[in-house]
Amino acid sequence: MISPDSFFPRKDGRLCAEGVPLSAIAEAFGTPCFVYSRTALESAFESYRQVLAGRDALVCYAVKANSNLALLATFARLGSGFDIVSGGELARVIAAGGDPAKVVFSGVGKSEAEMRQALAAGIGCFNVESPSELERLNRVAGDLGRIAPIAFRVNPNVDPKTHPYISTGLKSSKFGVAFDEALALYRRAATLPHVRIQGIACHIGSQLLDPAPIAEAAEKVLGLVDTLAAEGIGIAHMDLGGGLGIRYRDEVPPSHASYLGPLLEKLAGRPQRLLFEPGRSLVGNAGLLLTRVETLKHGEEKNFAVVDAAMNDLARPALYDAWHEILPVADTGGERLGYEVVGPICESGDFLGHGRDLALREGDLVAILSAGAYGMTMSSNYNTRPRAAEVMVDGESFRLIRRRETVDALFALEQGL
Numbered sequence: 177m178i179s180p181d182s183f184f185p186r187k188d189g190r191l192c193a194e195g196v197p198l199s200a201i202a203e204a205f206g207t208p209c210f211v212y213s214r215t216a217l218e219s220a221f222e223s224y225r226q227v228l229a230g231r232d233a234l235v236c237y238a239v240k241a242n243s244n245l246a247l248l249a250t251f252a253r254l255g256s257g258f259d260i261v262s263g264g265e266l267a268r269v270i271a272a273g274g275d276p277a278k279v280v281f282s283g284v285g286k287s288e289a290e291m292r293q294a295l296a297a298g299i300g301c302f303n304v305e306s307p308s309e310l311e312r313l314n315r316v317a318g319d320l321g322r323i324a325p326i327a328f329r330v331n332p333n334v335d336p337k338t339h340p341y342i343s344t345g346l347k348s349s350k351f352g353v354a355f356d357e358a359l360a361l362y363r364r365a366a367t368l369p370h371v372r373i374q375g376i377a378c379h380i381g382s383q384l385l386d387p388a389p390i391a392e393a394a395e396k397v398l399g400l401v402d403t404l405a406a407e408g409i410g411i412a413h414m415d416l417g418g419g420l421g422i423r424y425r426d427e428v429p430p431s432h433a434s435y436l437g438p439l440l441e442k443l444a445g446r447p448q449r450l451l452f453e454p455g456r457s458l459v460g461n462a463g464l465l466l467t468r469v470e471t472l473k474h475g476e477e478k479n480f481a482v483v484d485a486a487m488n489d490l491a492r493p494a495l496y497d498a499w500h501e502i503l504p505v506a507d508t509g510g511e512r513l514g515y516e517v518v519g520p521i522c523e524s525g526d527f528l529g530h531g532r533d534l535a536l537r538e539g540d541l542v543a544i545l546s547a548g549a550y551g552m553t554m555s556s557n558y559n560t561r562p563r564a565a566e567v568m569v570d571g572e573s574f575r576l577i578r579r580r581e582t583v584d585a586l587f588a589l590e591q592g593l
């Protein structure tokens with residue numbers, strides 16, 4: 177595997193995205209700005225493809241990690257499927273040239289309008305997460321004269337050993353149907369005229385660094401597949417979700433081979449098609465957030481580097497206390513100090529990094545790494561801040577893939593009294 181550094185190398189002291197100095201991108205499009213490496217995206221996808229070679233398998237990129245059309249189009253061209261959680265995400269996938277037949281629809285609260293939209297588009301599978309959703313989907317499909325392909329998202333109750341906010345497969349979780357309930361639901365689904373049982377799905381959590389929990393989940397799911405087969409209920413695919421972690425700081429995520437190896441071994445010789453729904457591991461380290469130091473403020477106890485990006489651009493530090501590497505784009509001769517790297521938003525929780533040793537001057541560019549996943553998609557307009565621009569780099573060239581929002585656009589839908 178290529179190290180992430182090779183996509184964001186330092187050349188002559190200047191931090192670059194592939195062959196493009198980040199300073200050139202800031203000059204062209206301003207800051208804050210998300211910068212993605214196309215080669216990094218393709219290489220991450222290729223890592224999955226290599227491990228799954230020779231298997232009947234489909235990678236369904238989890239759109240919520242980063243839903244920019246240019247990223248979706250990149251994955252669509254590589255043959256990727258997509259995991260969506262809303263009608264909006266489905267519209268994006270289709271606009272980007274994705275194949276609806278390779279789409280799986282996850283989520284605990286699909287509306288009837290979203291069900292109709294997905295049925296009309298001909299999506300590959302609904303991952304059903306409750307008994308009432310099953311009944312509703314059957315009715316909606318019947319009204320449209322269609323058959324809805326379904327899987328139940330089961331909750332294998334394994335502890336993924338990750339942050340509680342991103343742990344989704346425990347009994348106490350709002351996601352999926354209880355493992356013990358699944359058999360009865362499949363029996364019920366088998367009697368319904370407007371759904372077709374297609375698969376079984378699970379997704380146990382995110383930023384997983386240990387291959388054991390997902391292998392354990394696969395084993396449980398496999399047990400259920402056998403039980404169903406004994407009752408004459410055939411399962412065509414097993415969807416094992418996403419979740420593979422990435423390195424933000426000093427984590428050592430398993431390689432794709434060691435993460436999926438134990439699971440693939442358990443499933444060897446099985447006829448089911450395998451689906452995976454990776455998000456973070458496809459895009460996280462393919463992107464960074466480029467920002468400029470507005471003000472250096474030396475307090476009595478702490479030094480603050482106030483940058484022009486904030487928690488509205490990258491929520492993960494404020495939301496999960498997440499750690500992102502912060503690097504100066506060039507050495508401009510500033511004094512090296514321990515800095516609180518913060519944004520301009522009126523919240524004490526608005527920080528991007530605590531106690532970072534950085535040599536900085538006002539006006540310097542800094543890069544916040546590993547911001548490709550759950551960065552732009554979780555961004556907001558808090559404090560009436562227009563959302564950042566997004567740029568895709570490909571070798572020596574770069575291109576704007578989302579214009580910076582304008583302030584006018586932020587209140588264009590409002591009505592003054």
Ligand SMILES: *Cc1c(COP(=O)(O)O)cnc(C)c1O
Nearest residue numbers: 238282382418419453454455456
């Ligand atoms: C969020 C999510 C994913 C992607 O998770 P990552 O940790 O980003 O790989 C996949 N499937 C479902 C159902 C999800 O909710």
